[in-house]
Amino acid sequence: MAKIDTAGQYESLRKEIESGNFKPVYILMGEEPFYPERLCSLIMERALQPHERDFNQTVLYGADTSAEEIVSVCGRYPMMAERTLVVVREAQALKKPEGLGVYLDHISPTTVLVLLFSGKNMDKRTSFYKKAAKSCVIFESVKVREEAMPRWIESWFRSIGRSIEPQGAMLLAEYAGNDLRKISVESDKLLKAVPESQKTITAADIEQNVGISREFNTGELTSALAVRDGDKAFRIAWFFGESPRQYPLQMTLGFLFFFFSKVEMIHAIMLRDRISAKDAASKAGVYYSYAGPYLSAVRSYSLRGTMRVISWIRECDWRSKSNSGGNAAEGELLTELIGKILSA
Numbered sequence: 001m002a003k004i005d006t007a008g009q010y011e012s013l014r015k016e017i018e019s020g021n022f023k024p025v026y027i028l029m030g031e032e033p034f035y036p037e038r039l040c041s042l043i044m045e046r047a048l049q050p051h052e053r054d055f056n057q058t059v060l061y062g063a064d065t066s067a068e069e070i071v072s073v074c075g076r077y078p079m080m081a082e083r084t085l086v087v088v089r090e091a092q093a094l095k096k097p098e099g100l101g102v103y104l105d106h107i108s109p110t111t112v113l114v115l116l117f118s119g120k121n122m123d124k125r126t127s128f129y130k131k132a133a134k135s136c137v138i139f140e141s142v143k144v145r146e147e148a149m150p151r152w153i154e155s156w157f158r159s160i161g162r163s164i165e166p167q168g169a170m171l172l173a174e175y176a177g178n179d180l181r182k183i184s185v186e187s188d189k190l191l192k193a194v195p196e197s198q199k200t201i202t203a204a205d206i207e208q209n210v211g212i213s214r215e216f217n218t219g220e221l222t223s224a225l226a227v228r229d230g231d232k233a234f235r236i237a238w239f240f241g242e243s244p245r246q247y248p249l250q251m252t253l254g255f256l257f258f259f260f261s262k263v264e265m266i267h268a269i270m271l272r273d274r275i276s277a278k279d280a281a282s283k284a285g286v287y288y289s290y291a292g293p294y295l296s297a298v299r300s301y302s303l304r305g306t307m308r309v310i311s312w313i314r315e316c317d318w319r320s321k322s323n324s325g326g327n328a329a330e331g332e333l334l335t336e337l338i339g340k341i342l343s344a
Contacts, residue, residue, distance in 0.1 A: 004140055006032070017042050022043070022046075023137045024112060029115075029120060029122050030141030032142060040116045049081070055080070056085060057086075061088070061093070067100045071100065074108055074113050078110050084112070086113045088115050091115040097126070150255065153169040165203060167203040167223070173251075174219075216240070218255040220236060221236045234338060240330075250317070256337075257314075260297070260301075260313065261310065262286060262294055263306050266281050266298050316336075316337045
């Protein structure tokens with residue numbers, strides 16, 4: 001199965017919609033509701049002028065409507081407007097959606113129909129989906145894995161004209177998990193709290209404005225490992241082990257993998273381009289103002305040592321998901337991993 005590039009497809013559709021290029025039918029769905037809801041809101045904002053909405057915009061809910069009613073509403077002609085807009089929210093609750101197949105055979109050129117599935121996918125085995133796939137815009141939003149969240153947060157801040165230091169991205173991901181809506185809300189708070197001239201969001205900004213303690217978090221853990229501060233690293237690992245719900249092992253491993261993958265990338269660029277660690281860090285996307293932990297890790301761990309660390313993180317991940325971990329608790333597995341990393 002081909003990997004779905006949710007963010008890339010979102011950007012492509014966003015640009016189309018903002019340019020006024022509307023398609024007759026949109027099916028917005030997926031386990032991650034963030035992107036479908038944003039696209040639906042954007043269509044509602046751009047498809048009609050405010051004064052056109054009273055007579056030309058209809059919002060229905062799947063549990064309270066039927067395929068027949070939707071088809072009937074879509075057949076109406078616009079009044080003093082270029083088009084009509086029909087939005088069906090909670091489309092997953094619609095009974096007998098195959099009845100919409102009739103509309104797909106005779107789509108109105110003056111109607112934009114949006115079917116919004118909240119946190120759900122349309123059943124792809126149905127005849128309606130197969131027919132829709134030939135003539136409709138289908139956008140599927142997949143969940144972002146927790147270990148990929150720091151990268152997603154970095155890209156999200158770039159998309160809104162700012163940047164965020166890697167330690168800050170890890171801290172925010174640790175707080176919000178992979179809830180994209182929560183991260184969006186916290187991002188809005190941060191942007192209102194920091195000066196408009198400040199282009200980079202720091203871990204200190206997040207601590208101050210989001211209310212996260214920096215004493216025990218993955219950012220502090222990676223900083224401790226970067227300088228081989230075993231006392232602090234083991235203390236944080238013990239704290240995580242005592243609070244597995246707040247600090248699940250899989251999330252911690254994802255952040256460790258993110259950090260040491262950057263370190264490995266810096267090493268590789270240094271060797272390839274024969275440049276300094278500072279310049280290599282910049283090429284790896286780690287800006288100098290917050291590259292300290294990464295540069296410290298480059299000094300503390302050789303390329304081969306970094307590769308061993310990454311393999312141990314993968315091994316710990318596998319052990320935590322299989323029976324090979326035995327009866328070891330998450331905190332014990334993490335403590336064992338920390339010991340290995342410090343020995344690399």
